[in-house]
Amino acid sequence: MTESYIPDACARAVATALLDTGCVAARTDEPFRLPSGWASPVYIDCRRLISFPQVRRDFIAKGLQLLRDRKVVPGVASVAGGEASGIALAAWMAEALDLPLQYVRKKQAGQSRIVGVLKPGDKVLLVDDMMAAGQSKVGFCKALTAAGAKVEDLFVIFNYGAFPPHPALEALNVRVHALATWHDVLAVARERGDLNPRALEELAEFLEDPARWSRDHGGIGAMGAER
Template sequence: MDYGRTVAESLLDIGAVKFSLNPPFTWSSGIKSPVYCDNRKLISFPHHRDIVVRGFVEKIKELGLNPEVIGGTATAAIPWAAFVAYEMGLPMIYIRPEKKAHGAGKQVEGVLEEGKRVLILEDLISTGGSSLNSAKAVREESSALVTDVMAIMTWGLPEAETNFARADLKQTTLTTFLELISLAQERGVLSAEDAAKVSEFRTDPHSWAERVGIA
């Protein structure tokens, strides 16, 4: 199955992805974006949810990753880690954004033995910050082997490529921002002109609005 297209179709079908160039969406960071993506909606649609789970499992096998533990970044990827771990009969953990200020002060929740191979799942990769933070926590708390992060979608930002390379991590996704744009144009959701403007976002999100004449 072509999961790149199929997952992109699911995201558009359930309204997880919305496009708006003028006015654009404003992220919490202040960045003006032509796209809003809420992959968390997928868990409420069994058919589309199953497509993503199958996609993860097949991609894991295709790449020969052979994880011993599935980890999910909190909070959006926790359900995906649970679904995939169940399908593969593997232990699951999840990773908090930071250590708890009380109790055992753990950042990694669940039972994780020393030196295990952990695959971290994400719902969406932007700059890679949460993925890298999770990988660092898993490596430090249990000396686990973390080589890969897998996500539903990536924005394809150059900053993410740099960050993953520095952290010695590989990233794999089921679909991409460009795949979504292509499908949206094919469906008539975006005109060719608007699709070109939207695709410009990934080259430099901070200056996108000004570059396309919206700021």
């Protein structure tokens, strides 16, 4: 599947920009250990995007177009960013939509994890920079729901597109919208030679069976995905 996969124009442009801005890192010796317990040969750091104004404007425009195409925007009353990496992205998206902004703390501080004014019953779009399995997104969604918000959609720049969603995130029925995945990055990197041949081979092997790759490299796998 990874050999024949062809990204659409939007995903190709996003993957290209992520590579060009140095957001993509690959290892062939020691895997990356993600907070969720998964092991991966690649890592994405979308936090770098705050330093590239043209790229971040383009990503926000592409994200809004994706959300409009999927009929997400109508009814959205505010935009909430996940601490910390999602705050800037949420602010730019809220500004473009002329909507109120909140952000969700990772941990309780005072009486609420929500910073900003949130009206009970409002439909809130949750925004973060990336998602692997979605464990942290579960906490953000639950905090917003506890404050009275309706959370139906999550927007991220990048979704690993490899690991099964956290069971609790699936149970919340939150739809995930992303501009690109590792499949897109692999396709572009193959064409342009952004990664060395060994790294490309390792990424392709990982995407063929992420659970097995993770398990074989000391992370959780299919048997440990409940973590």
